[in-house]
Amino acid sequence: MSDDPVSRRAVVQSIAASTLLSGIPIMSYAETAFTQRMTVGDLTVTALSDGHFDLPAEAFQNVGTHSLASSLRAGATLWAISTGTRSILVDAGSGDFLKAKYPATGQMVERLTAAGINPKTVSDIIVTHMHADHIGGLMKDGQPVFPNAVLHMSEVEWTYWTAEDRPSNVPAGQKPLAGLIQSIANGLPYARQLHAGAADLGEGVRLVPAPGHTPGHAMVHLSSGADQLLLLGDAMIAGPLQFERPQVTYVLDSDPELALQTRLALFERIVADEVAFCATHLNGLGKMRLERAGDSYQGYQADA
Numbered sequence: 001m002s003d004d005p006v007s008r009r010a011v012v013q014s015i016a017a018s019t020l021l022s023g024i025p026i027m028s029y030a031e032t033a034f035t036q037r038m039t040v041g042d043l044t045v046t047a048l049s050d051g052h053f054d055l056p057a058e059a060f061q062n063v064g065t066h067s068l069a070s071s072l073r074a075g076a077t078l079w080a081i082s083t084g085t086r087s088i089l090v091d092a093g094s095g096d097f098l099k100a101k102y103p104a105t106g107q108m109v110e111r112l113t114a115a116g117i118n119p120k121t122v123s124d125i126i127v128t129h130m131h132a133d134h135i136g137g138l139m140k141d142g143q144p145v146f147p148n149a150v151l152h153m154s155e156v157e158w159t160y161w162t163a164e165d166r167p168s169n170v171p172a173g174q175k176p177l178a179g180l181i182q183s184i185a186n187g188l189p190y191a192r193q194l195h196a197g198a199a200d201l202g203e204g205v206r207l208v209p210a211p212g213h214t215p216g217h218a219m220v221h222l223s224s225g226a227d228q229l230l231l232l233g234d235a236m237i238a239g240p241l242q243f244e245r246p247q248v249t250y251v252l253d254s255d256p257e258l259a260l261q262t263r264l265a266l267f268e269r270i271v272a273d274e275v276a277f278c279a280t281h282l283n284g285l286g287k288m289r290l291e292r293a294g295d296s297y298q299g300y301q302a303d304a
């Protein structure tokens with residue numbers, strides 16, 4: 001075995017995960033490469049892969065001296081949180097809306113089912129932001145996938161994307177996306193709770209503004225006892241690229257400069273508070289931690 005601390009941590013993580021699973025005999029749950037169960041105090045968090053994206057290198061700007069491969073594989077993770085009384089989903093994946101361009105997306109329902117979670121039992125869905133890869137999975141063939149769920153999201157986000165003139169009032173490259181988002185949003189038969197600023201959703205679950213990627217982009221802060229986990233959504237897109245160089249921006253960032261400020265502030269908080277985090281498009285489902293390395297950061301897997 002290598003002396004590399006990252007490798008040791010990965011081994012510890014897999015041992016911790018298998019110990020944890022064997023301790024929950026009442027759940028019929030088989031962990032796969034596409035699902036991973038974690039705990040945050042009394043909360044159970046199941047990370048689920050909705051598939052992946054192969055993003056062209058041109059989607060990333062301000063890469064400095066980094067020479068990128070022609071495409072970067074980005075994961076597509078969402079999270080199911082069990083509080084004991086509620087089943088809360090964070091984002092819903094792409095559904096069928098992006099399969100033509102990204103055929104490996106839209107696997108969420110199969111992954112939920114594999115993890116023993118019935119979509120009908122989901123009580124709340126937190127939408128980090130309204131890009132199609134986060135809200136597409138709310139609908140299937142014109143019907144709601146989660147018929148008993150209430151949506152929670154930033155009021156700024158909802159107002160921005162549903163503005164009547166939005167499809168013609170975004171940068172040229174984002175017009176098709178804005179039209180798609182609006183067509184999905186207009187057909188959502190879900191109860192909505194729109195939140196201005198940070199919102200306490202109870203039982204250790206908070207919605208916290210993290211703007212820049214989109215105007216109302218928000219992350220989720222979980223806390224239970226002394227344990228915490230940040231679900232960053234798209235406050236970062238590409239790891240390890242943006243760990244090494246947080247200044248790298250993504251073509252769909254609504255406000256790249258604000259996205260960078262948000263990312264840097266989050267990275268500093270994660271390091272200072274030694275808090276674990278996950279992010280939608282990282283390759284890997286487990287908890288991560290960050291260390292500072294000069295002007296850049298190093299991400300590594302944390303214990304489950």
Ligand SMILES: [Zn+2]
Nearest residue numbers: 131133234280
């Ligand atoms: Zn995304």
